[in-house]
Amino acid sequence: MSKPQIETIYSQRAAEPVGPYPHAKRVGNLLFLCGMGPRRRGQTTIPGALYNEKGEIIDYDIVEQSKAVFENIRLVLEEAGARWEDIVDVTVFLTNMKRDFAAFNQVYKEYFGKIQPTRTTVEVGALPTPIAVELKVIAVVE
Template sequence: MTSLTVLPEPTPLLREQAAPLSSIVQAAGLLWLSGLTPRDVTLGHREVGDIEQQTIVVMENIRVLLEHAGRSFADVVRTTIYLTDTSDFEKMNEVYKRYFSSPYPARSTVTVAGLVHPKYRIEIDVVATAAGQ
């Protein structure tokens, strides 16, 4: 059986979230980050602007969680991106490329009917190597 370690929530807003989830879980030498939306994890502000602004907030949220776990974007091995509008794909990619460099992590991008907040256009979940791996 794989050992599962739940890392403490990095911000008060994440400690107070209503959903029954852990933001960062370590198992099998990997870090698993729950899906992050355009709700700023440090300030609580919901970014409901265009896809570029929403993607920036999501990526900065990912940075906060990775740094809390002692990791960086260079340690990410897989992402899953959920978009509510396929036409946002190109502009989302422009922002995404600012945070990663080659070789890029494995990735899936899917279009979904909606996300938890009706104005959210993107959610990203991440798998990264755990510290010392």
């Protein structure tokens, strides 16, 4: 049995990774996306974040952040030759489950309701940047 080819994918449209890793790896017909947050390419501000005069985040909109995350995922999928409908598994990281789960779920249902990938949702104490949501996705590519 031969080892499947591994392809590294760097998107030119999605937000840049915040560390030394690619946007995705393709192994055979599986596509593994890195954890994707809501930032936009070339920007340092976070969609849905409310900043004070010192530039510190004082509040955020989980709906806006979630939609921005989903857009980043879509961009990486497209550049890797996959579609939204090819997503088979989603891991969701929320920094405040009690506050954000219901609103996140509503947005998630709008985007994923018809394709229904498997999903795990966990609350984390923090993410690498001051964001409230991050998703890790696995998709199938033809």
